[in-house]
Amino acid sequence: MTIRSHLxxxxxxxxxxxxxxxxxxxxxxxxxxxxxxxxxxxxxxxxMMTAVDAELHGSITTVRAITASPALAGDDLAAFxxxxxxxxxxxPSWLDVTLLDPSGKRIVSAREPLxxxxxxxxxxxxxxxxxxxxxxxxxxxxxxxxxxxAGIPIRAPVMRDGHLAYVLTALVRPESFQDIIRAQxxxxxxxxxxxxxxxxxxxxxxxxPAGERAGxxxxxxxxxxxxxxxxxxxxxxxxTFTAHERSQFSQWSIGLAIPTDIVYANAWRTSWLxxxxxxxxxxxxxxxxxxxxxxxxxxxxxxxxxxxSIGARTHGVPRVDDQVHExxxxxxxxxxxxxxxxxxxxxxxxxxxxxxxADRAKDEFIAxxxxxxxxxxxxxxxxxxxxRVANPMHPAAAEARGVIGRQTxxxxxxxxxxxxxxxxxxxxxxxxxxxxDLAALVESTIAAWRxxxxxxxxxxxxxxxxxWMTADRTRMEQIxxxxxxxxxxxxxxRGTIRIAVAxxxxxxxxxxxxxxxxxxxxxxxxxxxxxxxxxxxxxxxKGGIGLGLTLVKRLAKLQGGTVxxxxxxxxxxxxxxxxxxxxxxxxxxxxxxxxxxxSAPRSILIVEDxxxxxxxxxxxxxxxxxxxxxxxxxxxxxxxxxQLQPDVAxxxxxxxxxxxxxxxxxxxxxxxRPVALIALTGYGQPEDQRRARDAGFDVHLVKPVSVExxxxxxxxxxxxxxxxxxxxxxxx
Numbered sequence: 149m150t151i152r153s154h155l156x157x158x159x160x161x162x163x164x165x166x167x168x169x170x171x172x173x174x175x176x177x178x179x180x181x182x183x184x185x186x187x188x189x190x191x192x193x194x195x196m197m198t199a200v201d202a203e204l205h206g207s208i209t210t211v212r213a214i215t216a217s218p219a220l221a222g223d224d225l226a227a228f229x230x231x232x233x234x235x236x237x238x239x240p241s242w243l244d245v246t247l248l249d250p251s252g253k254r255i256v257s258a259r260e261p262l263x264x265x266x267x268x269x270x271x272x273x274x275x276x277x278x279x280x281x282x283x284x285x286x287x288x289x290x291x292x293x294x295x296x297x298a299g300i301p302i303r304a305p306v307m308r309d310g311h312l313a314y315v316l317t318a319l320v321r322p323e324s325f326q327d328i329i330r331a332q333x334x335x336x337x338x339x340x341x342x343x344x345x346x347x348x349x350x351x352x353x354x355x356x357p358a359g360e361r362a363g364x365x366x367x368x369x370x371x372x373x374x375x376x377x378x379x380x381x382x383x384x385x386x387x388t389f390t391a392h393e394r395s396q397f398s399q400w401s402i403g404l405a406i407p408t409d410i411v412y413a414n415a416w417r418t419s420w421l422x423x424x425x426x427x428x429x430x431x432x433x434x435x436x437x438x439x440x441x442x443x444x445x446x447x448x449x450x451x452x453x454x455x456x457s458i459g460a461r462t463h464g465v466p467r468v469d470d471q472v473h474e475x476x477x478x479x480x481x482x483x484x485x486x487x488x489x490x491x492x493x494x495x496x497x498x499x500x501x502x503x504x505x506a507d508r509a510k511d512e513f514i515a516x517x518x519x520x521x522x523x524x525x526x527x528x529x530x531x532x533x534x535x536r537v538a539n540p541m542h543p544a545a546a547e548a549r550g551v552i553g554r555q556t557x558x559x560x561x562x563x564x565x566x567x568x569x570x571x572x573x574x575x576x577x578x579x580x581x582x583x584x585d586l587a588a589l590v591e592s593t594i595a596a597w598r599x600x601x602x603x604x605x606x607x608x609x610x611x612x613x614x615x616w617m618t619a620d621r622t623r624m625e626q627i628x629x630x631x632x633x634x635x636x637x638x639x640x641x642r643g644t645i646r647i648a649v650a651x652x653x654x655x656x657x658x659x660x661x662x663x664x665x666x667x668x669x670x671x672x673x674x675x676x677x678x679x680x681x682x683x684x685x686x687x688x689x690k691g692g693i694g695l696g697l698t699l700v701k702r703l704a705k706l707q708g709g710t711v712x713x714x715x716x717x718x719x720x721x722x723x724x725x726x727x728x729x730x731x732x733x734x735x736x737x738x739x740x741x742x743x744x745x746x747s748a749p750r751s752i753l754i755v756e757d758x759x760x761x762x763x764x765x766x767x768x769x770x771x772x773x774x775x776x777x778x779x780x781x782x783x784x785x786x787x788x789x790x791q792l793q794p795d796v797a798x799x800x801x802x803x804x805x806x807x808x809x810x811x812x813x814x815x816x817x818x819x820x821r822p823v824a825l826i827a828l829t830g831y832g833q834p835e836d837q838r839r840a841r842d843a844g845f846d847v848h849l850v851k852p853v854s855v856e857x858x859x860x861x862x863x864x865x866x867x868x869x870x871x872x873x874x875x876x877x878x879x880x
Contacts, residue, residue: 167429170422178415182389185411186377189391192332193375193404197393199328200342204302204398208284210239211304211318220247220306220314225256232258241324243299247306248275248315255314268292270301270319278303278315286398288344289322289359298322298358300350322358325351337407339382343370345399356383362403370394370401379408458486528552560852579620579707583731586656587612587649589621593628594647603632605641612649615656616733619707627703630696631660631724638722639664646723656730661723667715675713676701697724704728749773750862753794755785755811756828757804761851765798765828768855782806789815794823796862799845801829801836809843816844824865828853 214235219228225247232245236258247256252275254266269275274287287301299319306314329340329351341352347367349360365380374394381387388405395401531548538545590612597603617624635645639662646661667675676697704711709728715721752774756762762778769776777792779785782803789797797815801808812825824847827840832850840848847861 165429167426170419170426174415174419174422177418178412181415182411185389185406186391189389189404189406190375190377190393192334193391193393193402196328196332196340196342196404197395197400197402199331200325200400200402201395201397203325203328204286204400207241207302207318207320208286208304210235211302211316212284214245214318215304215306215316220316221308223313226262229256229258229262232256239318241321242318243297243321244317244319246317246319248317250279250312250315252276252279252315267296270299270317274301274303275315275317278305279312281312286345286400288346289348289350291359300344322350326353326355329353334404335410337410339386339388339403339405339407341403341405343367343401343403350400354384366390366392366401366403458482458489528556556852579623581618582621583616583618584621585733586615586617586624586658586728589624590628590647590649590658593625593632597632603636603645606636606639607642607644608647609644610647612647613651614733615649615651616731617656617728618731619709619728623703623707627700627726628658628660630700631726634696634724635660635662635664638662638666651730652727654730655727658726658728659723661721663721666718666720667713667722668718672713672715676711700724700726749775750796751775751792751794752777752862753785753789753792753797754778755780755782755797755803755808756800757781757802758800768858772859780804782808782811785811786814786818789823790818793819793821796824796826796865798826798828798858801827801831801840809839812840812843812845824862826858826861826865828858 214232217228217231219225219231228247232247236242236245243259245258246254248269249255252269252272254269256262257264257267270292271287271290274285277285283305285301285303287303289298289300291298300322302318302320304316305312306316325342329342330353332340334340334353339352339354341356341362342350343362343366344350347362347370349356349358349362351358360383363380363383365378369376369378369390369392374396375392377389377391379387379389382390382405386405387408389408389411390403390405392401392403528551531551534544534548535552538548590610594603594608594610598608632645632647639645644663646659648657648659648661650657701711704726707728709726711724711726714723714725752769754762754765754769754776756765756778757780759780762780766776766778777788777794779788782805785797785799785803797812799808799811803811808827808829812827815823815825825845827845827848828851829836829848830851837848846865849857849861
């Protein structure tokens with residue numbers, strides 16, 4: 149008899165019939181109760197939503213009637229103010245009756261004297277819809293002033309000769325809607341709330357503050373469907389089933405939540421009774437299982453002993469013979485598993501060796517990175533001290549400024565290498581392909597290195613023949629620069645560096661060779677791996693963090709190319725060869741005139757929450773003759789832009805209150821004259837650039853940015869005369 153037969157008998161004799169029946173009945177009962185509650189709650193939610201819409205219709209009808217006031221027709225604001233006070237006294241559910249001019253400024257409030265200064269407008273978005281031509285607007289709960297209770301604006305236009313003269317607003321008390329909920333006489337424990345179009349509570353029982361955010365699950369359900377039923381916790385964390393209904397008229401929603409313990413109460417009572425029956429059945433089944441267990445216990449114990457022997461190298465798995473066929477089959481499988489585990493252990497040991505080697509390379513990289521960062525930081529610290537104590541005209545101060553510039557560029561290059569490797573590994577590098585002559589790129593790069601004295605006293609020979617390719621020009625320059633940097637680093641003074649470019653068949657070949665230290669045979673196969681570096685002295689005089697050649701290989705592969713290295717050993721130099729697909733020469737390009745730099749002073753607004761960065765940028769721009777104002781928060785920046793109407797706004801994206809995208813949109817919306825917007829941020833991915841364009845930015849610059857680049861951006865965006873505005877600015 150097989151084990152399956154024993155187990156089937158045990159299951160059938162124990163709990164299967166009773167358990168199956170209990171589960172079936174419980175499921176049917178629970179589903180029936182849940183469906184009953186769902187229908188009842190949905191019907192009540194529809195009725196409550198109808199009552200809410202009726203209440204809103206009543207307020208709208210009254211507001212529309214007020215728009216026909218003779219005082220408004222005659223622009224007699226004093227008379228209308230008195231009339232509005234009378235109306236407010238007759239409407240106990242209203243907080244205020246206000247009048248806005250077409251610009252959105254409040255000019256009359258029934259609660260305040262006529263000459264009282266205008267306060268912030270409740271829910272400005274609803275006023276904007278009226279100004280844009282809407283027939284009426286039901287606003288959302290708002291409380292712009294903490295000293296004033298929350299209110300719901302209901303707005304209607306006051307038209308004159310087909311044009312908007314005023315925006316009339318009735319500010320409704322949110323508490324007035326609680327009466328609608330109370331009128332339903334909900335059972336104990338039920339929860340109901342009215343939520344506006346923005347997902348904020350208008351009224352709720354049990355009470356929550358008006359304007360508080362409704363639960364995320366409720367807001368998601370309302371967005372998904374105008375009517376529905378779902379299960380989730382309330383804002384207090386109580387587990388409930390909720391029926392919701394959204395009004396097509398006001399876009400408000402009603403939620404009716406029933407605690408799950410109420411929904412399942414009857415089902416749980418029945419389930420307990422069934423559970424008692426199941427327990428009794430299990431007790432009977434245990435007696436049967438005891439008898440059958442004795443029959444199968446002995447071979448199972450033998451199998452357990454065999455299983456514990458798997459992987460033991462001193463002895464194999466003991467044999468197990470039994471009358472049960474499955475036991476014998478498992479024993480044979482255990483012996484096979486023993487062989488597989490032993491092989492796996494050997495493989496794990498080899499993998500551990502590889503991991504230890506990778507960990508050693510990681511530790512060396514961290515040590516190299518620490519060394520390479522501390523060196524420029526030490527130089528920067530010393531230079532900053534000199535600038536604090538020395539006369540600006542002293543030679544030491546000039547040298548300190550040069551040190552700061554050089555070390556800042558050095559650290560920027562290291563950080564860019566780290567970021568590039570991260571983006572390459574994640575597959576987030578985007579190429580800007582163009583067709584160009586690699587020889588011209590090589591010659592211009594070498595000329596730039598010579599001008600910057602980066603080749604020091606090395607002898608550099610260049611053999612560049614025309615070789616056209618389609619690739620990312622910047623990434624190819626980065627490949628060449630990394631190879632040059634590697635050659636300079638490992639070539640002694642007066643050593644020779646050879647650069648050659650030529651077309652070979654269907655390929656463009658770039659080679660960079662030197663007669664320097666060379667590469668040992670053990671390192672040739674790993675020289676392009678992450679964190680791998682050649683031997684260096686304790687002082688790390690050659691510098692580097694072991695990423696340059698990794699970038700070279702990955703960037704070449706990303707563009708369809710290959711890279712190989714050849715070295716005859718230590719002390720015999722090395723040659724790196726890049727092969728890329730070749731293309732036919734492109735048509736001659738028309739070179740445009742360079743952008744002029746800013747010459748005339750401009751009015752510039754800076755919005756940056758980092759105090760040091762903001763102050764340094766302000767001083768740089770002020771030294772160039774610009775008129776500069778600054779703000780540390782987005783809201784403050786929007787207000788300054790409205791007051792000053794600057795020529796240029798330089799905005800950070802990550803601000804503490806509202807982000808730079810929203811600041812840009814608001815400045816664009818409120819500006820009465822063209823304003824150039826520059827995003828200066830640490831977010832530099834293509835998606836960040838797209839979001840900046842969509843928000844209205846003219847230029848997207850990534851920190852840190854050079855003064856020359858910023859100056860060129862300002863010059864390209866702000867012409868010397870308004871008549872010369874570029875089309876993309878004049879159209880905004």
